[in-house]
Amino acid sequence: MYPTLFAPLNVGSITLKNRMFSSGHDTVMAENGRVGDQLIAYQRARAAGGVGHIVLQVSGVHQTAEYTDSELMATSDDVIPGYRKIAQAIHEYDCHVFAQLFHGGREVMTTPDGLLGVAWAPSAVPNERFHVMPRELPITLIEEIVHGFGLTAARMATAGIDGVEIVASHGYLPSQFINARANIREDIYGGSFENRMRFTREIIEAVREATPDGFVVGLRISLGERDQDGLTPAESMTACQHLAPLVDYLSVTAGSSATYAGSVHIVPPMNYPPGYLADLSSQLRTTVDVPVFLTGRINTPAEAERILSNGKADAVAMTRALICDPLLPQKARTGKTDEIRLCIGCNQACIGHFHMGVPISCIQYPESGRELEFSDLSVAKNPKRILVIGGGPAGLKAAAVSAARGHDVELWESAPRVGGQALLAQLLPGRAEFGAIVTNLLGEATRAGVRISINKTADVNSVAGHNADLVVIATGALPYAPLIETLAGEVNSPVVNSWEVLNGAELPAGEILVADWRGDWIGLGVATLIAQRGHSVTLAVQGWAAGHALQQYVRNEMLADAIRHKVSVRTDLRIRGIAGNTVLLGHTLTGAVIEIPGMSAIVLATGHTSNDSLFDELVGRGANVHLIGDALAPRTAEEAVLDGLRVAAEF
Ligand SMILES: Cc1cc2nc3c(=O)[nH]c(=O)nc-3n(C[C@H](O)[C@H](O)[C@H](O)COP(=O)(O)O)c2cc1C
Ligand code: SF4
CATH class of the missing domain: 3.50.50.60 (FAD/NAD(P)-binding domain)
Structure with missing residues (x-):
């Protein structure tokens, strides 16, 4: 069904098995700055799902490159075994892996001790979002950082990683050098276009020099940083054309970390249409001789195929789409497109968790980022008769996972439609896509064999008459x-x-x-x-x-x-x-x-107040009853779905 999406692609010396990838995304799963078991399990799940290649999250190349306190740092050789392990895990599935080489310059979000750090940038020009005034980099430190990029690339090659991607996107250090509004230096790194490109050129040269022939070197850049002082699309295009002969691919995105308006495009929410940057990548593609990868709200294989078959890009990132459903490639390839759990661009548990400093996940698929905790969701040893009361996100998830584990599950919903508060949430301006959480969960429950009754109000007598081994109360909340x-x-x-x-x-x-x-x-x-x-x-x-x-x-x-x-x-x-x-x-x-x-x-x-009276009555009658979602405590859909998963994993 998706011939272009599943066509192989040559990038430098390697051949990717298909044209969809997971772009670099900071998972907040680094353990003391290192690759650990949870990160390996997370990326293994994506590789196993059939994606063509994975770009690992940013890895700091120098001690001045720490932009959060949870960043992977690759500044010494003792990190190599961790990268080797993750490369092996990903390679097991015929999936390639690249690592992002990173220096954020003035973009410093958090530091390990919570204090304000000393940030370095081409010039002392402040950042709007984190309120950082950086110091101007002296030439010696520039040389050290360039060298750091080379050393880090060499470590990645030693670890068996297939290539590296230099992060010049989103207003980070290379972009700060390229941008004449952020770089007001008057030495060889500032002023003319040639001078402003020097830093990035030197990085690519250092990386090439430090790595074996055939090691892939790519560059990520924003085709427009979408704020007053950021790179314009035209400036970025010119930079790409200048650098394209030096790299094996260009990966394009939009936005900048430096400003409120620009940062939205780092992870564009549901307000932006799928593939909204495709025309820009298409323009670039006609002017360079290397593959162009595109990112930006591409969440269905059909959209990906449309972009690729229209020649707008050579490969597409489906990053949140894969956080939400790691099996997306496999489902698309085997004609099960309808079973894909579509990412709704809510940003809540992926980039939302990143900004909270906790490991990323997905509101619709809380197993994501919790691969170790839920690695054993096997078939239940003693199948039970389970009655779920309430068809909001909590009840649907509890029912879907319980039935998938082999229990006999019935769900009663008092309203004419399942969905609970999600049906209201989708009516808020710009939030229509939120309603797809209901479609996704309902599909999962139905396919797993849950019997759903709507317009069915439960009371102690009807519940007792059902003779369930256990009852899950997911009756939601009411306005407070x-x-x-x-x-x-x-x-x-x-x-x-x-x-x-x-x-x-x-x-x-x-x-x-x-x-x-x-x-x-x-x-x-x-x-x-x-x-x-x-x-x-x-x-x-x-x-x-x-x-x-x-x-x-x-x-x-x-x-x-x-x-x-x-x-x-x-x-x-x-x-x-x-x-x-x-x-x-x-x-x-x-x-x-x-x-x-x-x-x-x-x-x-x-706010809301729990609708939990049935639970109290059933407990009073000695029933085996579990309370989840807003009926337990009014929170958000994320907690509701996770409650549903946890209760279904229990028995
Ligand atoms: C949790 C999270 C962390 C991210 N961290 C990075 C990162 O480390 N490097 C990077 O280049 N982009 C990062 N991004 C941006 C993604 O690579 C990608 O551009 C973005 O998710 C939009 O693509 P999508 O619409 O396919 O999700 C991050 C995105 C998310 C959701
Ligand atoms: S939390 Fe929302 S935006 Fe993030 S991956 Fe899940 S559905 Fe997509």
């Missing part, structure tokens, strides 16, 4: 309404909750106040939705910023959307009361009462 004081005798503006708004409740004309407690998708999204319907909206958030709990790139997109719709944001406020059409808010820091008059309605985005 905090105590709101009202003044006696006043006709107060109506108070509705976000669920009602998403379900289409009419709001009175005029100005609306949205009170947001959790700082997640709901408050920001509902505020934008109401503004889209023609209201003036004030979003009063209880945290320090709108969307403070969101993954940064998702927040940037959602907040920008809210601002474009003229939503006015007030921070550090909790809802206290209403007097007529005046909303009373308490400042969370000073305790001052703030009055906002003239509100025609108040919309609450104040």
Whole structure:
């Protein structure tokens, strides 16, 4: 079905078995800066799924190249055995492996001791996102770093890695040298185009010199860093054309770590269409003689095939697609495309975890990144009769995995459709793709043999009548309404909750106040939705910023959307009361009462409360019952799905 995707590709001296790959992504699985068992298990799972090649996450080439406290560092020979082990694990599946050689320059996010580090860059020009003012690199240190790239490449070759990729993308050190706005030096590394290219050229030369003939050398670069001071697409194209004769491939992406707007493109959320950079890679491809690899929200084999067969790229990264479903290549190759668990670009557990400093995973497939914990999800020794109550993400996952393990599973859902809160979440502006989590989980449950009944409300008697060996309660949550004081005798503006708004409740004309407690998708999204319907909206958030709990790139997109719709944001406020059409808010820091008059309605985005009464009743009757998801504690779809997996792995 996908002839171009599964056609081999020659890159330098090697032949890749197909044209999809996992691009370098920091898994936060390094153990003291080294390759460890979890990282090997994670990459082994992707190789086993049939991907053509894997680019390992960034490896620091010099002690000044540490940009987070969880980075792989490859600055001494004693790292070689770890890389050798991972190369062997990946090679077992006829999959090639490259390593990324990295120096972030002024992009320093975190340091091991939590203090501000000393960052080095071509010039003392600051970074917007991490608020770093770097020192200008002296020539001796530039030479040492260039040498570090060569030494690191040699270590990779010794370890049996097939090639290296120099990270000149995303505003990291080589890009800082190329960019005349970040590099204002007046010596041989600054000024003219030739001088600004010198650093990257010297790196490639050092890597070539330090590695055997046939060792693949590629370069990753952003075709446009998408911010005011970043490289423009035209500048990047020129740089690529200059460097192409020196490398075996170019891997193109977009964005820059340096700024809020540019960083969104490092891992573009669902707001960006699949393959949105394909026209740029296509342009580049006509001007260079090496294979061009493309990245950016390519999440289906059909999209990949379209890009490749239209000559827009020679290979495509499907990075989150493979985090979400490592078996994607195998399924595509064997005609099981419908069984692929599609990545929805939510950014929650992959790059979201990276920014939290915890190992990456996937909200839909929490087995990802937990390969060691769930390595033994074998067929159950004593198959049981299991009843799952509730068809939200938690219940669906519990049912799907239990049935896949050989249990006899029935799921009851009280609503006309399964999906729970995910059905509402997909109605928020720009979040439609979130609904695919339901399609994916429902497909998994159905294929595993779960019998699903909708419009079926459970109570103690119906559950007892089912005679299940065990019952899983995944009945979700309901909107939580905090105590709101009202003044006696006043006709107060109506108070509705976000669920009602998403379900289409009419709001009175005029100005609306949205009170947001959790700082997640709901408050920001509902505020934008109401503004889209023609209201003036004030979003009063209880945290320090709108969307403070969101993954940064998702927040940037959602907040920008809210601002474009003229939503006015007030921070550090909790809802206290209403007097007529005046909303009373308490400042969370000073305790001052703030009055906002003239509100025609108040919309609450104040979280949820567990819907767990059935659990209590069943426990009272001595049933073997397990409580998961929001019914256990209202959190997000990620925790719900993980709860479902954990309970299904237990018996
Ligand atoms: C958790 C995570 C960490 C990442 N770290 C790196 C990295 O180490 N080096 C890099 O070049 N890109 C990194 N990226 C960007 C990916 O290589 C890729 O460009 C991005 O995920 C978009 O591709 P996709 O839409 O196929 O997921 C990272 C992405 C994710 C999700
Ligand atoms: S967490 Fe979301 S964006 Fe990340 S891999 Fe999973 S589905 Fe894709």
